[in-house]
Amino acid sequence: MKIQQLILQGLQSNTNAISYYVSQELAGLYPKKYLIEGKDYAFNVEGYAVEGLCEIEYESSIYNQLLTGWDGTDNKLYNYIENACFEVRWQGHQLDVLTMSWLGGHCKEKYYWLLADNKEVAEKFFADVCLWYSEIRDEILVFEDGFWSKNQELYESIQNASFDNLILGGTLKQDIQADLTNFFSAKGTYESYGIPWKRGILFIGAPGNGKTHTVKALINKMQVPCLYVKSLRAQYDNPHHNIKTVFDRARESAPCLLILEDLDSLVDDGNRSFFLNEIDGFAANTGIVILATTNHPEKIDPAILNRPSRFDRKYYFELPAIAERVTYINLWNSKLKSVMRLEDGEACSLAEITDGFSFAYLKELFLSSMMHWMRTMETGGMLNTMIAQVAVLREQMVESVEESKNSQLPN
Structure with missing residues (x-):
């Protein structure tokens, strides 16, 4: 129960003194162990274990505070540690990690303490975890x-x-x-x-x-x-x-x-x-x-x-000239269902009346025209629908330019 009491007493201390208090107590409890402490975000032991690079087992004699969150993008739960102690098994070595979190100023502080049999093992494990976290692998x-x-x-x-x-x-x-x-x-x-x-x-x-x-x-x-x-x-x-x-x-x-x-x-x-x-x-x-x-x-x-x-x-990156507009319109036209597709020559006609359109506006022209066509199911293909949408979007472009100019005027 010593570790649980240490966590509780530490969290009741002044926030400026928590890390010093915990370090002092751990040094007294484990005088033969080498201690590393810090708050470097790269020391992500949990992620390192998930990759199968080490094994962790939470200390069963204390209450380990593991919080649960919700990832709305992937619609799944995830867990993260607030206050916990666990044993790490890595390359034939056993290490112990204590992690604690508390509010410091306006944001959460997350500290860790790593205990190992000697300095070499502690520093090698610490460096390996941080190096693994720092590597960018199939991600941005x-x-x-x-x-x-x-x-x-x-x-x-x-x-x-x-x-x-x-x-x-x-x-x-x-x-x-x-x-x-x-x-x-x-x-x-x-x-x-x-x-x-x-x-x-x-x-x-x-x-x-x-x-x-x-x-x-x-x-x-x-x-x-x-x-x-x-x-x-x-x-x-x-x-x-x-x-x-x-x-x-x-x-x-x-x-x-x-x-x-x-x-x-x-x-x-x-x-x-x-x-x-x-x-x-x-x-x-x-x-x-x-x-x-x-x-x-x-x-x-x-x-x-x-x-x-x-x-x-x-x-x-300039506005597309007529040649680029023709190419872009043909690219989009090739993706349409046959009933919506522009006839031969209509892409060139559409390119001629879309001078000043960016690629983004050309994309919006197709999307808005498709939605309008699906609502009305007009006969005669998409050209008339798209011509009408060109006028709508050109007016929107003018309004956008005016708003931009007005926003830059001094108050």
């Missing part, structure tokens, strides 16, 4: 709200993205693929000429013109670890700390892709200098491709936008 790491998480849904959507079903103007699609393929295969060349093996690429263009699809197709094609940053802000963490966390993890995972979605919203006056220091500072960023996107290049500081050593290459 997403940074948001100050934390890294593994996003299975994003990973699956990326598996379905390819350049085969991507339409871009000119040689843009080929140029981007060649750029990244050449970079990742040229480490030795960079080193032999004394050139830092790193790259910065910026995708620029209005929403709906293929930037996100291209990013996903690149991740799928390159087959290197990918870290995806959605936000550098968090309720309780300093933005500088979050930027450092992002770049530290990228350096650990290199060679890798570091995706910065909507760069103009990630970097602001408060964190710009720190962001630039992580790109240009003493850390080499070897093997990292920083791939950023923006809908609003005018909002990005020129110090970031116009210096080649930060973003060596910029690719512009």
Whole structure:
């Protein structure tokens, strides 16, 4: 019962003293054991055990607090530890782990204490668990709200993205693929000429013109670890700390892709200098491709936008010209049931009246037209329905532009 009393008394202590109190008590209870303590998120023993890399057995003489949550995405239950003690069997060794959680400030603190027969075993086990957790295996790491998480849904959507079903103007699609393929295969060349093996690429263009699809197709094609940053802000963490966390993890995972979605919203006056220091500072960023996107290049500081050593290459995603619109319309038309399908020549007619439409608006044109056609079952195919929807969507585009202009006016 000593461990259970230790947990209870520890949780009743001042939050600033809990970890010290527990460490002191454990050192007294197990003077011959080597003790490691900390709160590194990478020491995920439970996940390590789920992978079959060690075995854990909870201490039966105490109450182990295991909480249950609900994953609404996959419609399943999951468990996680709050306060518990368990024995670990690993590579012929026996170790013990105590983990506790308490409210510190405005968020939960989760600590662990690892006890082993000697320093070598303790540190080797600790390092193996952290190394396993840090490896990116058939998954995408997403940074948001100050934390890294593994996003299975994003990973699956990326598996379905390819350049085969991507339409871009000119040689843009080929140029981007060649750029990244050449970079990742040229480490030795960079080193032999004394050139830092790193790259910065910026995708620029209005929403709906293929930037996100291209990013996903690149991740799928390159087959290197990918870290995806959605936000550098968090309720309780300093933005500088979050930027450092992002770049530290990228350096650990290199060679890798570091995706910065909507760069103009990630970097602001408060964190710009720190962001630039992580790109240009003493850390080499070897093997990292920083791939950023923006809908609003005018909002990005020129110090970031116009210096080649930060973003060596910029690719512009323009509105589709008539040739791309014809190709895109034909692609969608081929997927329609025969009763809905456009006749020969109608795709060209539709492409001519959709000047100024992005790929996203062309997609919406097909979706809204299909729904309207299914409600009315109009005779004569889809063309008349789609022409009517072009007018509706063009009006919506005008309203969207006006709203954007008004939102940028000073109060």
